[in-house]
Amino acid sequence: MPCNNISSGATYLGDGFCFFRVWAPRSEKVAVHLLTPQERLIPLQRAERGYHCGKAAGVEPGSLYYYLLDGKKERPDPASRYQPEGVHGPSQVLGRCNFAWTDHGWRGLSLKELIFYEIHVGTFTPQGTFDAIIPRLESIRELGATAIELMPVAQFPGRRNWGYDGVYPFAVQNSYGGPDGLKRLADACHRHGLALFLDVVYNHLGPEGNYLRDFGPYFTDRYRTPWGEAVNFDGPGSNEVRQFFIENALYWLTEYHLDGLRLDAVHAITDKSALPFLEELADAVHRQANELGRRIYLIAESDLNDPRLIWPRERGGLGLDGQWSDDFHHALHSLLTGEKNGYYQDFGTVEHLAGAFREGYVYTGQYSAYRQRRHGKTPGPAGACRFVVFIQNHDQVGNRAGGERLSSLVDFDRLKLAAGTLLLSPFLPLIFMGEEYAETSPFLYFTSHSDPELANSLHEWRKKEFAAFRWSVQVPDPQDETTFLRSCLHYELHREGRHSVLRDFYRELIRLRREIPALSELSRENLQAGACNREQALLVR
Amino acid sequence: MPCNNISSGATYLGDGFCFFRVWAPRSEKVAVHLLTPQERLIPLQRAERGYHCGKAAGVEPGSLYYYLLDGKKERPDPASRYQPEGVHGPSQVLGRCNFAWTDHGWRGLSLKELIFYEIHVGTFTPQGTFDAIIPRLESIRELGATAIELMPVAQFPGRRNWGYDGVYPFAVQNSYGGPDGLKRLADACHRHGLALFLDVVYNHLGPEGNYLRDFGPYFTDRYRTPWGEAVNFDGPGSNEVRQFFIENALYWLTEYHLDGLRLDAVHAITDKSALPFLEELADAVHRQANELGRRIYLIAESDLNDPRLIWPRERGGLGLDGQWSDDFHHALHSLLTGEKNGYYQDFGTVEHLAGAFREGYVYTGQYSAYRQRRHGKTPGPAGACRFVVFIQNHDQVGNRAGGERLSSLVDFDRLKLAAGTLLLSPFLPLIFMGEEYAETSPFLYFTSHSDPELANSLHEWRKKEFAAFRWSVQVPDPQDETTFLRSCLHYELHREGRHSVLRDFYRELIRLRREIPALSELSRENLQAGACNREQALLVR
Known part of the structure; x- marks a missing residue:
């Protein structure tokens, strides 16, 4: 799957496959550090213009992950779809939309x-x-x-x-x-x-x-x-x-x-x-x-x-x-x-x-x-x-x-x-x-x-x-x-x-x-x- | 003469009169420090929106001057029409245009x-x-x-x-x-x-x-x-x-x-x-x-x-x-x-x-x-x-x-x-x-x-x-x-x-x-x- 046909973040493809894409032009190497269901590292490929991407198997909806930048910094996904543990915690892979929408006739308002x-x-x-x-x-x-x-x-x-x-x-x-x-x-x-x-x-x-x-x-x-x-x-x-x-x-x-x-x-x-x-x-x-x-x-x-x-x-x-x-x-x-x-x-x-x-x-x-x-x-x-x-x-x-x-x-x-x-x-x-x-x-x-300290300076x-x-x-x-x-x-x-x-x-x-x-x-x-x-x-x- | 009907700088009015106008909202008091023909201070009036202006007598074309800001800083005129001694020197009052233009028929080009x-x-x-x-x-x-x-x-x-x-x-x-x-x-x-x-x-x-x-x-x-x-x-x-x-x-x-x-x-x-x-x-x-x-x-x-x-x-x-x-x-x-x-x-x-x-x-x-x-x-x-x-x-x-x-x-x-x-x-x-x-x-x-030092840093x-x-x-x-x-x-x-x-x-x-x-x-x-x-x-x- 070409990197530019899919949006940034973790896109769950079904059957345990997930596509990761992140823009990290400052990094030579980016890997997904999967925390759940099993901890492991999934290296991504560097694509054009600083994107890194890759399709990984064995990733289920609900999986938690960080990106590992150049083997050094662990960071949540800038395009994270969900941060169950807040802004400093890992990002979560969401499943494909299985929400039972009932608004099929909705066309919006003028x-x-x-x-x-x-x-x-x-x-x-x-x-x-x-x-x-x-x-x-x-x-x-x-x-x-x-x-x-x-x-x-x-x-x-x-x-x-x-x-x-x-x-x-x-x-x-x-x-x-x-x-x-x-x-x-x-x-x-x-x-x-x-x-x-x-x-x-x-x-x-x-x-x-x-x-x-x-x-x-x-x-x-x-x-x-x-x-x-x-x-x-x-x-x-x-x-x-x-x-x-x-x-x-x-x-x-x-x-x-x-x-x-x-x-x-x-x-x-x-x-x-x-x-x-x-x-x-x-x-x-x-x-x-x-x-x-x-x-x-x-x-x-x-x-x-x-x-x-x-x-x-x-x-x-x-x-x-x-x-x-x-x-x-x-x-x-x-x-x-x-x-x-x-x-x-x-x-x-x-x-x-x-x-x-x-x-x-x-x-x-x-x-x-x-x-x-x-x-x-x-x-x-x-x-x-x-x-x-x-x-x-x-x-x-x-x-x-x-x-x-x-x-x-x-x-x-x-x-x-x-x-x-x-x-x-x-x-x-x-x-x-x-x-x-x-x-x-x-x-x-x-x-x-x-x-x-931050809170205080903002208050001031x-x-x-x-x-x-x-x-x-x-x-x-x-x-x-x-x-x-x-x-x-x-x-x-x-x-x-x-x-x-x-x-x-x-x-x-x-x-x-x-x-x-x-x-x-x-x-x-x-x-x-x-x-x-x-x-x-x-x-x- | 109202301050906003004349442009900034020193405008020579003839007969030894000159109108000074300067925008100096950071100063309470501005004076013209006239250096020639006779040295003296001409206080300006503070007008709306930070302008200071005034009409002075006994100023001839060719007179040199600085502005004196709040009695402290002497500065050339930002709208100086002429700096005969360069960027750090005094400004000069120019006379009314007596240049013998010969381009009366000139209307420009398409x-x-x-x-x-x-x-x-x-x-x-x-x-x-x-x-x-x-x-x-x-x-x-x-x-x-x-x-x-x-x-x-x-x-x-x-x-x-x-x-x-x-x-x-x-x-x-x-x-x-x-x-x-x-x-x-x-x-x-x-x-x-x-x-x-x-x-x-x-x-x-x-x-x-x-x-x-x-x-x-x-x-x-x-x-x-x-x-x-x-x-x-x-x-x-x-x-x-x-x-x-x-x-x-x-x-x-x-x-x-x-x-x-x-x-x-x-x-x-x-x-x-x-x-x-x-x-x-x-x-x-x-x-x-x-x-x-x-x-x-x-x-x-x-x-x-x-x-x-x-x-x-x-x-x-x-x-x-x-x-x-x-x-x-x-x-x-x-x-x-x-x-x-x-x-x-x-x-x-x-x-x-x-x-x-x-x-x-x-x-x-x-x-x-x-x-x-x-x-x-x-x-x-x-x-x-x-x-x-x-x-x-x-x-x-x-x-x-x-x-x-x-x-x-x-x-x-x-x-x-x-x-x-x-x-x-x-x-x-x-x-x-x-x-x-x-x-x-x-x-x-x-x-x-x-x-x-400036020259050197620009070169670098x-x-x-x-x-x-x-x-x-x-x-x-x-x-x-x-x-x-x-x-x-x-x-x-x-x-x-x-x-x-x-x-x-x-x-x-x-x-x-x-x-x-x-x-x-x-x-x-x-x-x-x-x-x-x-x-x-x-x-x-």
Whole structure:
């Protein structure tokens, strides 16, 4: 079997045969060190461009292995499908898919139908697993959301993490229920008519358990990110790095039947290639969607207000399907709360919000005092359904010193006003788990790194990041389990008192959005938005 | 006079009045320390966004000054119009333009007409001045070239430098003859029907005499360039940095009547803005060209093979007018010389050259062994006149250990073959000074830094850079004046023996190019190029 016809990682072929493929251009010799069922070394052949591969007999699903690099370093598989013992442990061979999928008729949803419900698996339920989400799908569907969006589930260190410290892009977090758990959730979502999106992180890897640099030039020092080494998307070896992440995207969409990916912080991807990684990724994903006969979307988080992301390739764009609009959030949040610290200093008038309604972004080239430069560009022909908007999300809640949800910052009337602004907007709304019933718990930043020094330095960095906001609250220790436990939802609240009133209000707004043609059309062209500053009123028609 | 209505630097207003404006956001207080005619301190007012400005009386053209930052540091003006004593000396106030321009009817040339003749001022003539070029314009015109392209003339350290170590983007090199010398040359060019282009460096500043970081965040550590700190085109303060360079471009084009700029190494500009600096620059320059009623072009040197540079804005491009094609050179050079070292390993077959004829680039997405990644993108609708091609230029000659011109590497027949390939191509040809008559001197890399340690470390870096080429020649010491002197031209050779035969051949080819419609049309669409590898023949029709 030629090395380039099969994706990286351990691919089980049946009958005890397994194909291993790893990109390790820095190693002359790579062997698989099989730990189970019987310990032995399986040397791989060196193939073109730094790949090493080989077909081995006597390997069963469930076998544990490391790669042995040049007879010296033992490392888990960068493309490991499962890390049952966590980020430092061996990788596991998965069997061929024998999951009993029931979603054969599922073709996905149209972009316009999408109403996201963002979930952090660990805190959404007491169990913190994929399986525990399934019984709640009915109520999410009943609320009117049409898509679940999971925060990242790629294997991260420990059991408590937002997911952005993942270091095995292909491996489903062991403590969430592993690969089969995610498949059961995807299948159940589709049974309920819900799409399932996943947040994936291609701009950096977490600081603990990242062994990729022992294999090859996955990273570069030519650029920096706030979270560590920048991924090498345009230097020597970058085709293989791209291939790794493109295979990753296709893997989630195909193996787990996912309906789309949210690409974390693409502004932290620096890539000067004539064919940028994101363009190549979008092309590969859309071709795969065609082959699968399903509607699949790539939606980027971006801080650039750059419509190039969502413009079609014929117009010089990268061809992604949509992007998050932080500006919409900031405009509404600063209006509702009166906050003017940190990046909120760029917002605070009704006209800002009107701008967000007209353009998707507020900043389309104006000077930003926070950024100390002009920011953004008008999105031109990009339609309203290219923008995902929110009044809360994991970042906007969790990146506050106290992790306060909007419900603990403003009164009930304002919560309703916010909901109306969100759900009657022409954009694709995203609801952060618990938002719809004014959940009382905060959503704090939590980790469970095993290296105390690392944990401490990250905590200090975070405190520094918050300095611009001058929050009076103390930043809780992310490593403290209490910080995690405080962030867990009290989902049953949604049936009680004013919690249930708010939830009913959300449901009613979503119904209106769906049923009134002027709302369901999601048009920016036919929309006029203006601000009456004296009355603090936003007029949209 | 409001601070933002006038460009940075010292603007002489007449009657002894001078307006000073400097961007120094890192300083609370800035004063002009006037050295002549009478020494005194002129405090400036702090204006918006870190500018400091003020109108002063009793300042005459020719006055020398430094800026005094917060009463502590004395620094020359980043936007100095002239540094009569070099990079470390005071800046000089220039008078209002009283140059007797004679080029009133000059409107520039059409893009298709351009045939560049690249000149290094210091080595082109024994005097090494602008004025000494003027008597040679007649023969350049007679050759058939239509545009002079000067290597950078912004003030650099010492008297000997290629120009890429410039540190005062607005100041004409003192040893070349200063501002009036350049004006005399521009005027004379236009009198001869020649356009005048200038090479400008916006991706880095030289390592000696660069005081810009004492003023503000002109640089960033978020990205790196091979030559030093990256210019801050997208971080806090970047609007003012952009404004500095945009004013610079407009200054050359307006004050010196230049017809275009060659933007050095734009691949070393990292800029993730939604409105990239190069797009903003192109827009500003083209608007200025409209106002001036002249044809003005921006042509980028780029190593990216990315047509986005030259695509129009409506197609998502940056809207530059053209770009250099190194691929054309490499394909032809490796065919003619058989060289396969360094980046020439990616070339060497006639098919490579045929590809360059078809697409402008050879690499439009193929894997490059030298770069260890795929490279480039097909330029699509970009026309042939968007590409500047050459068989020699300052880099391709000078960045060889021995600075060998093509004439010392291949026989006379091959020189003629190369000339034919260059001048009958559908692209815009560039001739490197002396190429047309097979100049016998090499073109070596030379500097005259005053810091010996710096000079030494640059020499070491250069030797390392050359390692990939495994040249057997010793790299001459760039600081040694002999290295410079060896590089000076023997222009009178062009009348002698085979030198004059080659020059006549160039002239004849240019005549054919101009007179035969199929050649003057510069069309990629109507051109077919194919390779006959067995006969080593390139078929173009």
